[in-house]
Amino acid sequence: MAEIKRRTTLQIWGDVIFALFIRELRSKFNDKFGITWALVEPLSFILLLSYGRTLITGGDEVHTMPAFSFMMYGMLLVQLFLNVLAASAAAIKRNKPLYAFRQVQPISAVISATLQEALIKLFVYAAIILFMFFVVIEIRMDNALVLGLVIFLLVLFTASLGLLFGLAELYVEEVQKVRQIITRPIFFISGVFFSLQDMPQEYWPYLNWNPVLHAIELSRQAAYQSFGAKGVDLSFLVFSTLIMLFLALSCYRVFWKGAISR
Amino acid sequence: MISLQGVTKYYPSKLGNQYIFKDLWFDIPEGQNIGLLGSNGAGKSTLFRMLAGSEYPNRGQIQTNLNLSWPVALATGIHPQMSGRENTRFIGRVNGVIDLDSYEQKVRDFSELGKRYDLPVRSYSSGMRARLAFACCISINFDIYLIDEALSVGDPKFKKKARESMIEKSKKANLIMVSHDIDEIRFFCDSAIVIDKGNLDFYNDLEEAISVYQGEHR
Numbered sequence: 263m264a265e266i267k268r269r270t271t272l273q274i275w276g277d278v279i280f281a282l283f284i285r286e287l288r289s290k291f292n293d294k295f296g297i298t299w300a301l302v303e304p305l306s307f308i309l310l311l312s313y314g315r316t317l318i319t320g321g322d323e324v325h326t327m328p329a330f331s332f333m334m335y336g337m338l339l340v341q342l343f344l345n346v347l348a349a350s351a352a353a354i355k356r357n358k359p360l361y362a363f364r365q366v367q368p369i370s371a372v373i374s375a376t377l378q379e380a381l382i383k384l385f386v387y388a389a390i391i392l393f394m395f396f397v398v399i400e401i402r403m404d405n406a407l408v409l410g411l412v413i414f415l416l417v418l419f420t421a422s423l424g425l426l427f428g429l430a431e432l433y434v435e436e437v438q439k440v441r442q443i444i445t446r447p448i449f450f451i452s453g454v455f456f457s458l459q460d461m462p463q464e465y466w467p468y469l470n471w472n473p474v475l476h477a478i479e480l481s482r483q484a485a486y487q488s489f490g491a492k493g494v495d496l497s498f499l500v501f502s503t504l505i506m507l508f509l510a511l512s513c514y515r516v517f518w519k520g521a522i523s524r
Numbered sequence: 525m526i527s528l529q530g531v532t533k534y535y536p537s538k539l540g541n542q543y544i545f546k547d548l549w550f551d552i553p554e555g556q557n558i559g560l561l562g563s564n565g566a567g568k569s570t571l572f573r574m575l576a577g578s579e580y581p582n583r584g585q586i587q588t589n590l591n592l593s594w595p596v597a598l599a600t601g602i603h604p605q606m607s608g609r610e611n612t613r614f615i616g617r618v619n620g621v622i623d624l625d626s627y628e629q630k631v632r633d634f635s636e637l638g639k640r641y642d643l644p645v646r647s648y649s650s651g652m653r654a655r656l657a658f659a660c661c662i663s664i665n666f667d668i669y670l671i672d673e674a675l676s677v678g679d680p681k682f683k684k685k686a687r688e689s690m691i692e693k694s695k696k697a698n699l700i701m702v703s704h705d706i707d708e709i710r711f712f713c714d715s716a717i718v719i720d721k722g723n724l725d726f727y728n729d730l731e732e733a734i735s736v737y738q739g740e741h742r
Binding site for chain 1: 626
């Protein structure tokens with residue numbers, strides 16, 4: 263009969279996250295489109311929006327960036343936010359039957375779902391860069407480190423927010439509806455279509471509380487140094503991420519056992 | 525030994541918290557096949573799920589150095605869109621099985637699913653699902669198997685096979701089982717824990733426990 267090995271807690275976590283990851287992958291791309299859909303959907307959206315943007319403001323460039331790249335960073339990052347949030351918040355509940363295995367804990371499900379969405383978007387990003395190469399749009403990566411950092415911070419921020427929502431949804435189911443309503447306007451207030459510098463400065467305070475906006479503008483700035491992002495700040499993104507992460511992990515530590523025992 | 529240290533467990537409800545256990549201190553001895561007896565709502569399943577680590581007490585803790593199985597009965601964690609083989613690998617990975625390939629083979633042989641092992645579980649009948657779940661559990665070496673009406677799965681032939689393998693297991697490992705079927709408990713267990721009003725009593729003699737349990741029933 264099959265022997266089991268003694269594992270450290272960290273090894274168990276690794277094994278469980280890996281097992282969940284494969285399991286999710288299996289059910290995620292099970293329809294006829296498979297993984298192509300993950301690419302076609304954002305790509306067609308970006309093409310449409312960047313065309314719309316050039317119609318409105320004229321010219322192929324937006325603040326010295328090609329309109330396509332401008333739209334790509336906006337779309338990809340806002341989709342990254344929306345998808346990771348939805349996936350990580352739903353993961354806790356969806357995997358509830360699996361907590362019958364004592365090795366499987368809600369946070370493993372959240373980490374696995376987050377990792378998955380982030381990797382899918384990374385794949386899409388790479389594919390779009392390839393697309394840009396073939397249709398000869400200028401590809402620039404002036405500060406790749408900052409770009410990576412910004413994306414990492416956004417993922418971490420979103421996963422923490424998702425963890426908080428996921429926990430709350432186990433206690434009060436209706437929180438799910440609240441989450442869906444408050445994420446809807448994110449697309450419009452995060453500077454996907456217009457940069458913050460396009461807005462009159464007196465409206466900035468109504469927009470620049472939003473870390474997703476900061477992430478999008480900073481990623482454009484990192485890719486194209488000449489973009490000249492105004493009104494956004496890396497340290498704001500760093501601190502909102504740290505605060506959200508701290509809040510989420512403390513709430514998780516206090517509530518997770520109670521949440522899955524209900 | 526599994527020791528329950530100050531375990532308090534309640535479920536919130538409209539009538540306030542419904543306490544199942546209040547500050548319970550108890551040691552479940554090793555090396556015995558134990559049946560859990562108790563009337564409906566006494567907390568058998570709750571205790572069972574807490575032992576398995578599927579649920580947690582509100583206060584206190586449960587400590588053990590033994591390897592406990594998960595509650596076998598339900599088709600726990602079986603994903604309908606994955607094949608039997610993929611489900612097996614998932615369970616193997618989660619439980620830390622060393623050799624996944626040979627584990628896969630054992631489950632395939634035991635569950636008698638044949639070629640269907642590679643089809644998605646949603647095409648299985650409920651009996652076949654239960655067979656898969658039981659095979660996944662029995663093919664791993666645990667110190668204690670938690671059996672929750674699991675031996676009543678499948679057709680008579682599989683039932684017989686499951687019983688035989690369980691008896692074989694109980695030579696090296698132990699069982700803790702919940703069942704309303706007294707005959708089944710007599711068959712597998714040699715001692716019992718009677719749960720009554722949030723108290724646990726261990727009886728080394730199974731018959732004595734059964735008479736206490738049935739006595740309080742009347």
